Amino acid sequence: MSALNPDYLFVFILAAFVGFQLIKKVSPLLHSPLMSLTNAIAAVVIVGAITITGEEGATPLAKTLGFIAVFCATVNLVSGFMITDRMLKMFKPRGK
Amino acid sequence: MHAFVPFAAIISSSLFILALMWMSHPSTARRGVRAGEIGMLIAIIGALVQHEVVDYNLILIAMIAGAAVGIPMALLMPMTAIPQRTAISHAFGALAVGLIGAAEYYKHAHAEYAGSFVLWALMFEMLLGFLTCTASVIAFAKLQELMGSRPVSFAGQRVVNGGVALATVVIGAMLAIDPTQTYLFPVFVGLALLFGILLVIPIGGADMPTVIALLNSYAGLAASAMGFALGNKLLIVAGALDGASGFILAVIMCKAMNRSFANVMFGGFGAVVAGAAGGKDDRVVRSASAEEAAMQLENASSVVIIPGYGMAVAQAQHKVSELYQALTKKGVDVKFAIHPVAGRMPGHMNVLLAEANVPYEQLVELDDINPELPQADVALIIGANDTINPSARDDPQSAIAGMPIIEADRAKSVFVIKRSMNAGFAGIDNPIYYNSNTQMLFGDAKDMVGTIAKELAGGGSGLH
Numbered sequence: 234m235s236a237l238n239p240d241y242l243f244v245f246i247l248a249a250f251v252g253f254q255l256i257k258k259v260s261p262l263l264h265s266p267l268m269s270l271t272n273a274i275a276a277v278v279i280v281g282a283i284t285i286t287g288e289e290g291a292t293p294l295a296k297t298l299g300f301i302a303v304f305c306a307t308v309n310l311v312s313g314f315m316i317t318d319r320m321l322k323m324f325k326p327r328g329k
Numbered sequence: 330m331h332a333f334v335p336f337a338a339i340i341s342s343s344l345f346i347l348a349l350m351w352m353s354h355p356s357t358a359r360r361g362v363r364a365g366e367i368g369m370l371i372a373i374i375g376a377l378v379q380h381e382v383v384d385y386n387l388i389l390i391a392m393i394a395g396a397a398v399g400i401p402m403a404l405l406m407p408m409t410a411i412p413q414r415t416a417i418s419h420a421f422g423a424l425a426v427g428l429i430g431a432a433e434y435y436k437h438a439h440a441e442y443a444g445s446f447v448l449w450a451l452m453f454e455m456l457l458g459f460l461t462c463t464a465s466v467i468a469f470a471k472l473q474e475l476m477g478s479r480p481v482s483f484a485g486q487r488v489v490n491g492g493v494a495l496a497t498v499v500i501g502a503m504l505a506i507d508p509t510q511t512y513l514f515p516v517f518v519g520l521a522l523l524f525g526i527l528l529v530i531p532i533g534g535a536d537m538p539t540v541i542a543l544l545n546s547y548a549g550l551a552a553s554a555m556g557f558a559l560g561n562k563l564l565i566v567a568g569a570l571d572g573a574s575g576f577i578l579a580v581i582m583c584k585a586m587n588r589s590f591a592n593v594m595f596g597g598f599g600a601v602v603a604g605a606a607g608g609k610d611d612r613v614v615r616s617a618s619a620e621e622a623a624m625q626l627e628n629a630s631s632v633v634i635i636p637g638y639g640m641a642v643a644q645a646q647h648k649v650s651e652l653y654q655a656l657t658k659k660g661v662d663v664k665f666a667i668h669p670v671a672g673r674m675p676g677h678m679n680v681l682l683a684e685a686n687v688p689y690e691q692l693v694e695l696d697d698i699n700p701e702l703p704q705a706d707v708a709l710i711i712g713a714n715d716t717i718n719p720s721a722r723d724d725p726q727s728a729i730a731g732m733p734i735i736e737a738d739r740a741k742s743v744f745v746i747k748r749s750m751n752a753g754f755a756g757i758d759n760p761i762y763y764n765s766n767t768q769m770l771f772g773d774a775k776d777m778v779g780t781i782a783k784e785l786a787g788g789g790s791g792l793h
Contacts, residue, residue, distance in 0.1 A: 237446045241557050248566040252573025255349040262689055264676030267352050268545055272418050274345050274365055275552045275571040280376040281429045281559055287382035298432040300391045305425040307395025309418050315403030318362045320680055324355040327688040
């Protein structure tokens with residue numbers, strides 16, 4: 234608990250490399266939807282917020298902070314995914 | 330059911346990676362969104378079925394309330410507000426991260442955790458989370474024009490910013506070393522929030538694409554740091570993907586302006602006051618009417634349209650699309666040249682033009698369009714200024730020297746739709762307006778483009 238678990242660093246480095254490779258391939262056409270998609274994905278912090286809010290023995294303070302965090306993350310992930318899809322729907326090839 | 334929990338994280342991470350992979354092309358991108366949604370659903374179910382979670386009431390209320398806000402926001406948001414929406418969503422995401430960090434800190438505010446890795450990770454997470462939150466709110470306020478988009482600067486700004494940054498880090502470190510000093514915690518949070526504000530107020534509107542990308546990256550890194558603190562690999566992966574994405578976009582934006590991160594963040598670039606170039610007054614500007622422009626466009630065989638932030642401000646994208654349709658019908662080849670920093674966020678112009686039904690094949694990147702411009706009969710500039718300024722290429726003394734530009738001046742003839750002769754954001758004189766092959770179309774972008782499109786659709790050859 235008191236030191237860095239090297240496994241986490243390992244996962245982080247790999248994910249960052251995968252991220253760099255994938256993002257480099259994204260067409261500049263889609264940079265706006267990309268940004269809103271990654272923002273929606275980052276709302277996965279809701280996982281942490283759920284644990285804090287609902288865990289056994291959570292203090293009223295933790296519950297309050299967790300509640301607001303769940304709310305914020307939900308707003309982000311719901312609107313993030315929906316707006317990304319709305320944007321992408323508009324990108325049409327010729328003749329459509 | 331509990332055996333599902335570790336696998337949920339693996340499945341979600343894979344789906345998030347697939348989501349980004351499929352974003353590479355418009356034809357598969359919507360599948361990417363589906364993958365992301367399913368990944369998120371699995372992650373949430375995984376979190377809800379954990380042993381530790383015993384009370385669901387608050388969670389469900391918060392989620393329903395969040396959906397009640399998020400769904401109408403997603404459905405009603407006009408596409409022109411996408412940059413603001415992105416900024417405010419970074420604020421929401423970062424606030425969530427910061428608050429989770431705060432709750433975790435109070436859980437760990439005992440002597441036995443002193444100096445532990447968890448605390449260091451939490452402090453780092455909260456620093457990024459809270460500063461990104463207020464920085465994004467300021468970015469939102471600037472984009473929404475609740476606040477002037479001009480940079481705010483004051484004497485000793487760097488000293489103040491440096492001092493606040495240092496104080497935040499020092500107090501954060503003191504808390505990590507001795508977490509029982511809970512009275513310091515609100516000070517730490519306050520300083521981090523203040524630092525976020527200070528970081529963005531000196532940044533002008535045209536630098537927003539870089540700033541938004543950078544804040545996107547910070548929000549991701551904060552989520553990753555939270556993953557380290559909570560020992561949650563899914564958060565580490567999702568945060569790293571988001572962090573990498575924001576970082577790459579910020580690098581692309583910086584390159585497109587030939588500037589460094591440091592220069593964008595601390596340069597106060599927009600503060601450059603319009604330095605009157607010598608001999609400005611004796612140069613001649615030719616102006617033309619919509620009819621004349623329509624006639625030349627009609628007789629052209631290839632036209633390149635160069636949109637800028639001015640098109641977004643005037644909401645002219647639908648009229649521009651009408652013009653595109655009218656010209657295409659007459660057999661004119663029309664392409665759009667998109668500069669990476671045109672607009673207020675990465676990809677801003679593409680979204681607006683796609684919304685107005687311009688096929689995405691016609692939207693061409695800077696490096697691909699420049700070799701074609703010398704063959705283009707007409708370059709039509711709509712609300713772009715600094716991104717087509719030839720002095721970036723020709724004048725080593727220029728404040729934007731070396732910035733890659735769309736070489737509109739190389740086209741056989743150039744039309745510029747502009748409200749007046751005021752300088753652009755950078756406050757730099759633009760020689761393209763005085764070139765002998767340039768004609769100015771003074772007026773509002775929407776009205777001007779609309780008039781030209783009407784001429785083309787209605788009058789046609791009757792003009793001759």
